[in-house]
């Protein structure tokens with residue numbers, strides 16, 4: 649399947665990117681990682697991949713792409729915090745828009761076969777009147793993060809039209825699973841798992857009735873694999889269509905971990921969407937993709953990982 653091809657994963661030391669790297673290596677791609685380790689971790693780096701410690705906003709990244717000549721680019725490097733994007737929209741735009749433009753420009757120059765872009769679905773459609781949002785629901789992001797991810801997707805479309813640089817954009821729901829950083833501001837599942845296992849009271853922003861569409865990182869990786877050969881020039885929601893409240897997540901993880909206490913509540917955060925779910929029927933049709941991991945199973949895998957450091961999930965992708 650790899651046919652001697654080389655794949656570049658930007659953000660390959662991060663949560664989703666490191667799972668992507670592992671899967672590509674399993675499929676016998678040559679894998680190159682570009683990451684500035686701002687939120688990514690050395691321990692996530694697969695030693696079988698070539699690692700470039702570099703920032704996609706720097707000109708030198710173009711030299712690396714020129715040298716490496718990747719056939720495929722999985723563009724996952726980004727400033728990923730909604731709160732940070734609100735505090736510092738210029739830095740957010742620099743990483744997510746200008747950085748993406750550098751990736752596009754360098755890819756065009758070396759004749760990359762295809763770019764598969766990690767976009768957001770959860771932060772793209774604003775607070776929709778009805779859910780689930782369809783793939784053609786008009787984007788209306790309410791945070792600078794949602795805006796920068798959307799603008800970057802529009803640049804993908806521009807490069808496709810202008811230069812025939814092939815792309816697929818995948819708009820994820822709330823991704824969760826092993827290796828998600830429990831110390832970040834996002835990733836409520838990782839945060840709850842770690843807190844409950846440490847016997848610390850998890851904090852819920854707002855009253856916990858806010859709803860998200862939670863999707864396993866393993867399903868997200870398989871959507872990226874499916875997009876290698878399908879879905880050219882298109883955008884797809886990658887999610888489950890099910891909305892689950894933060895309170896429900898709290899209860900489900902509490903049942904798995906045996907944690908006994910109620911949550912703490914803090915004020916709701918700026919720029920957060922209240923209720924969202926994403927319809928994935930276009931991905932089913934064009935990518936032959938569907939979410940395979942139930943929330944119950946995915947939460948169990950995630951708790952097991954935070955408890956033992958071992959990824960029971962690995963065998964699922966093999």
Ligand SMILES: NC(=O)c1ccc[n+]([C@@H]2O[C@H](COP(=O)([O-])OP(=O)(O)OC[C@H]3O[C@@H](n4cnc5c(N)ncnc54)[C@H](O)[C@@H]3O)[C@@H](O)[C@H]2O)c1
Pocket residue numbers: 658659660661662663664665682683684685686687688689702703704705723724725726727728743747766767768769770797819820821822823824
């Ligand atoms: N986790 C989710 O729920 C979710 C949902 C929708 C979309 N996404 C997208 O998926 C991608 C991966 O997200 P993640 O959850 O794995 O986050 P992450 O923070 O774990 O990964 C991002 C990686 O990019 C690297 N990075 C950031 N800025 C960089 C720069 N300027 N140059 C080079 N490397 C840089 C970080 O060090 C990190 O390794 C992002 O593009 C994000 O916007 C994630």
